[in-house]
Amino acid sequence: MPGDTGSPSTIEHHSIDYIPESERYGKAWHLGPLWFAVNANLTILATGVFGLLAGANLFWSMVAALTGVSVGTFFMASHSAQGPQLGMPQMVQSRAQFGYRGALVVVPGVLIMYIGYNILNTQLAAEATNVVIGDFGGGALPPSLLYILLLVLVLIVAVVGYNLIHVVQRVLTVLFLIVFGTLTIGALFTIHLSAGAMNPNNGFVWLAFLSQFSIAAASQMGWAPYVADYSRYLPKRVGLRATFWWTYAGSLFGAVWMMWLGALLMSAVGLDASPVTAVHSAAQHLFAGFGPIVLIVAIPGLLAVTTVNTYCAGLTLLTVSDSIRPLKATTTKRVLSSAIIAVATFAGASYASENFLATFQNLIVIMLYCFIPWTSINLLDFYVIRRGRYEIKEMFKPDGVYGKWNWRGLVTYVATIVIMVPFFSIGDWYTGSVAERLGGIDIAMFVGLPIGAIIYYILNRYGSRPDGMLDQAQASAPAAKPKSAPALA
Numbered sequence: 001m002p003g004d005t006g007s008p009s010t011i012e013h014h015s016i017d018y019i020p021e022s023e024r025y026g027k028a029w030h031l032g033p034l035w036f037a038v039n040a041n042l043t044i045l046a047t048g049v050f051g052l053l054a055g056a057n058l059f060w061s062m063v064a065a066l067t068g069v070s071v072g073t074f075f076m077a078s079h080s081a082q083g084p085q086l087g088m089p090q091m092v093q094s095r096a097q098f099g100y101r102g103a104l105v106v107v108p109g110v111l112i113m114y115i116g117y118n119i120l121n122t123q124l125a126a127e128a129t130n131v132v133i134g135d136f137g138g139g140a141l142p143p144s145l146l147y148i149l150l151l152v153l154v155l156i157v158a159v160v161g162y163n164l165i166h167v168v169q170r171v172l173t174v175l176f177l178i179v180f181g182t183l184t185i186g187a188l189f190t191i192h193l194s195a196g197a198m199n200p201n202n203g204f205v206w207l208a209f210l211s212q213f214s215i216a217a218a219s220q221m222g223w224a225p226y227v228a229d230y231s232r233y234l235p236k237r238v239g240l241r242a243t244f245w246w247t248y249a250g251s252l253f254g255a256v257w258m259m260w261l262g263a264l265l266m267s268a269v270g271l272d273a274s275p276v277t278a279v280h281s282a283a284q285h286l287f288a289g290f291g292p293i294v295l296i297v298a299i300p301g302l303l304a305v306t307t308v309n310t311y312c313a314g315l316t317l318l319t320v321s322d323s324i325r326p327l328k329a330t331t332t333k334r335v336l337s338s339a340i341i342a343v344a345t346f347a348g349a350s351y352a353s354e355n356f357l358a359t360f361q362n363l364i365v366i367m368l369y370c371f372i373p374w375t376s377i378n379l380l381d382f383y384v385i386r387r388g389r390y391e392i393k394e395m396f397k398p399d400g401v402y403g404k405w406n407w408r409g410l411v412t413y414v415a416t417i418v419i420m421v422p423f424f425s426i427g428d429w430y431t432g433s434v435a436e437r438l439g440g441i442d443i444a445m446f447v448g449l450p451i452g453a454i455i456y457y458i459l460n461r462y463g464s465r466p467d468g469m470l471d472q473a474q475a476s477a478p479a480a481k482p483k484s485a486p487a488l489a
Contacts, residue, residue, distance in 0.1 A: 010160075010163070011159065011160050011161060011331060012160065012161025012162050012163065012331070012334075013330075013331050014162075014329070015314075015315060015318055015329040015330070015331070015333065015334040016088070016089050016092050016315055016318045016319055016322060016329050017088070017329040017396075018087050018088050018392055018393075018396075019087040019088070019232055019233055020087075021087075021235065021236060023233075024084070024087070024233055024234060024235040024236070025233060025234075025235070026166070026233055026234050026235075027234075027238070028234065028238045028239075028242035028243055028246045029246055030166055030170070030234075030246075031080065031230065031231060031243065031246040031247045031250060032246045032247075032249055032250035033169055033170045033173035033250060034165075034166055034169040034170070034230060034250065035223075035227075035246075035247050035250035035251040035254065036169075036173050036176075036250040036251070036253055036254035037169040037170075037172040037173045037176065037254065037301065037304060037305075038169065038223070038251070038254065038304070038305050038308055039219075039250075039251055039254030039255040039258060040172075040173070040176045040180065040254040040257065040258055040301060041121070041258065041298065041301040041302050041304075041305050042124050042128070042275040042276060042279065042298050042301070042302060043117070043120055043121055043124060043275075043302065043305070044219060044254070044255055044258040044259065044262075045258040045259065045261060045262035045265075045275050045278075045279070046262055046275040047065075047215050047216060047219050047258075047259055047262065048061065048062075048065055048212075048258065048259030048260060048261070048262030048263035048264075048266070049061075049262055049263055049266045049267075049271055050211050050212050050215045051064050051065070051208045051209065051211060051212030051263070052208075052263060052266070052267055052271055053208075053211075053271055054205065054207055054208035054211045054212070055205045055207070055208045056203055056204065056205050056208035056209055056212065057196055057197050057198070057199065057202065057203025057204075058193065058197040058198055058203075058263055058264070058267055059197065059198045059199060059200050059203060060200070060203050060204045060205075060208070060209055061208070061212050061263050062259075062260050062263060063209075064208075064209045064210075064211075064212035064213045064216065065212055065213075065216045065256060065259040065260065065263070066216075066256055066260075067213055067216075068212060068213035068214065068215065068216025068217040068220075069216045069217070069219070069220055069251075069252055069255045069256050069259065070252065071213075071217050072216065072217035072218065072219065072220030072221045073220045073247075073248050073251045073252050073255070074248065075220075075221055075224060075375050075379065076220045076221055076223045076224045076227050076247070076248075076251060077227070077243075077244045077245070077247040077248035077251065078244065078379050078383070079224045079225075079227045079228055079375070079378065079379070080227040080228055080230075080231050080243055080244065080247035081231075081240040081241075081243040081244040081247070082228045082231075082382055083227075083228035083229070083230070083231025083232040083234060083243065084231055084232070084234040084235060084236050084237075084238050084239075084243055085236060085240070085388055086228070086232070086390065086392065087232050087233075087236075087392070088232060088392070088395070089226070089228070089229045089232065089312075089315045089316075089319065090224075090225055090226050090227065090228040090229055091103060091106070091107055091110060091225060091226070091315070091316050091319045092319055092395055092396075093228070093378075093390075093395065094106060094107075094374070094378060095323075095395045095402055095406075096381060096386070096390055096395060096402050096406075097377050097378055097381045097406060097408075097409035097456075098377075098405075098406050098409040098410055098413070099402055099403045099404050099405040099406035099409070099410070100323060100395075100397070100398045100400065100402060100403065100404045101323050101324070101398070101404045101405060102403075102404065102405040102406050102409060102410050103319070103323060104320060104323050104324075105410060105413060106225075106370075106374050106413070107316055107319060107320050107323075108320075109367070109370040109371075110225045110226070110313075110316050111313055111316055111317065111320070113222060113225075113363075113367045113370075114226075114309045114310070114312065114313035114316065114341065115309075115313065115341065115344050115345055115348060116348075116363050116367075117222070117305070117306075117309050117363075118306050118309050118310065118313075118341070118345040118348070118349075119345055119348040119349045119352050120352075120363075121302045121303075121305055121306045121309075122147055122150060122151065122302075122306060122345055122346075122349040123143075123349050123352065124274075124275065124276060124302055125146075125150050125299050125302040125303055125306070126143050126146035126147055126150060126349075127274065127276045128276045128280075128295045128298055128299050128302070129141070129146055129150070129295075129299060130143075130146070131276060131280055131291075131292070131295055132292045132295050132296060132299070135289075135291060135292040136292065143349075143350070144346075144350055147345075147346050147349050147350060148346065150303060150306075151306075151342045151345060151346055153303055154303055154306045154307045154310055154342060155310065155338060155339060155342045157304075157307045158307050158310040158311040158314065158338045158342075159334075159335050159338060161311065161334075162230070162233060162311075163233075165230070165304075165307060165308060165311060166230070168300075168304055168307070169304060169308075172297075172300060172301055172304055175297050175300075176297065176301065179293065179294055179297045180257075180261070180294070180297070182286075182290075183261075183279070183282065183283055183286070183290075183294055184257070184261055186282075186283075186286040187261070187264055187265060187268075187282050187286075188264075190285060190286060191264060191265070191267075191268045191282070192268075193267070193268075194267075197267065206439075206441055207439055207440055207441050210441050210442055210443065211442065214365065214368065214442050214445060215365070216255070216259060217368065217445060218365060218367060218368035219255060220251060220255060221367075221368060221371055221372075221375060222367050222368075222371070223251070224371060224374075224375055225312075225316075225371065225374070226312035226315070226316070227247065229311075229312050229315060230308075231243050231247070262275060262278070265278040265279060265281075265282045266278045268282070269281050269282065276295065276298075279291075279294055279295065279298065280292075280294065280295055283295075306345070309341075310338055310341045310342055310345070311338060313337075313338075313341040314334055314337035314338035314340075314341055315334070315337070317337040317340060317341065318333060318334065318337050321337075326396075326398060362426050362427050362429055365425075365426050365427070365442070366426060368444075368445060369417070369420060369424060369444060369448070370417075372416070372420065372444070372445055372448035372449055372452065373412065373413045373416035373417060373420075373448055373452040374413065375449070375452075376412075376416070376448070376449050376450075376451075376452030376453040376456065377409050377412055377413060377452060377453075377456045380453050380456050380457060381409075381456070381460075384457070385456075385457070385460050408456065408459040408460055409456070411455070411459065412452055412455045412456040412459060413452075415451075415455055416448050416451050416452040416455065417448075419447065419448070419451055420444045420447055420448045420451075422434040422435070423435055423442065423443055423444035423447050423448075424442070424444055425440050425441065425442035425444070432444075
């Protein structure tokens with residue numbers, strides 16, 4: 001089968017298999033606009049309001065968003081740097097830490113996250129579409145019909161695959177910079193803030209600060225389970241640093257901008273407003289007719305991130321199937337798996353609760369808890385334990401050197417989750433005993449990240465030699481073989 005050419009019109013033929021170096025293409029800077037556009041959407045914009053809802057003023061909400069995004073994006077971009085070195089989807093690479101079948105412990109949570117985000121994005125895109133139709137004098141279309149139309153567009157781009165997704169995101173980056181740049185500048189000059197909104201000497205509430213911090217960090221760490229999927233076609237020579245920094249810069253800029261803009265707009269319109277209403281109202285306030293223009297740009301942004309999720313969810317679903325019963329990766333299977341995700345998204349969007357903010361906040365907090373130990377294990381394994389050296393072929397063998405179940409990764413994952421439970425604070429769903437004593441303050445991330453790393457390091461450092469642990473000279477040709485331990489700075 002011929003290799004992928006890098007043309008946006010060519011249907012991608014790879015899926016969860018290894019990408020040979022001869023079929024790699026692209027430049028590290030392509031990751032910048034990709035991750036900017038993924039974050040520059042109304043869903044991320046909505047995350048900027050949680051600090052305000054918990055009692056912080058605008059200044060401290062923005063500081064919390066900035067610090068949370070900065071921390072979360074560091075871990076996410078560290079995963080992205082693995083893509084060119086390993087040339088495979090992130091969840092397949094997790095077999096080295098959890099085993100061929102052991103990786104299934106993490107994968108279901110990833111699928112739920114993808115579909116959950118897709119449901120929220122699709123609902124917002126449909127709402128925005130009806131607002132635009134109304135602005136032009138038309139009647140609202142049934143949400144179910146809009147979900148079908150929007151998801152068909154999503155599926156088409158996801159089926160064509162990797163390169164078209166990159167191209168679409170670069171185009172959207174330009175549109176967002178122009179349209180949302182105009183909206184932001186206009187909002188800064190026209191929105192009248194309440195007294196003390198930007199005063200750093202008051203309005204600081206620990207619970208509110210950590211709530212916004214956690215939500216912001218979770219929104220970025222949520223990309224971690226598939227961020228390497230979008231760098232895996234890059235030639236290995238682009239290196240760790242360039243991959244890391246282009247991913248970090250694009251994601252940081254897009255997320256912080258949207259969260260700050262969301263906090264600003266919704267503090268003026270009303271904290272209980274939908275992000276669609278907030279953006280439309282602020283744009284119309286600048287000048288008549290600007291509201292639908294902003295939403296016309298925002299709708300493709302929501303569809304684009306839904307496409308990113310659908311594409312990777314399809315790969316993850318194939319990883320699940322392959323872990324249960326090995327399969328041959330084909331274009332047909334990738335298309336079918338993406339279609340299954342689109343159907344699940346339609347079903348979820350049709351029946352999901354309309355309580356957007358509460359559902360969204362609880363979803364990404366739970367997502368953060370699930371991925372904290374996985375992030376610790378995966379990054380420590382790549383950068384410290386194995387130092388980037390893996391036997392690629394063995395990850396596709398049920399009885400390979402990584403085994404079906406890797407007890408070190410599984411024990412670390414379960415133990416870390418158990419230790420974190422008392423620190424959980426999930427809105428009105430659950431509050432752990434320690435979190436309750438702290439007044440609802442959520443510090444689970446600060447506990448889970450170091451604990452997971454410490455446990456995994458001890459099990460690998462003082463136990464028997466890790467499965468598949470290769471000396472550099474023993475590493476196979478397609479495996480990542482840096483001359484020294486990977487470093488990002």
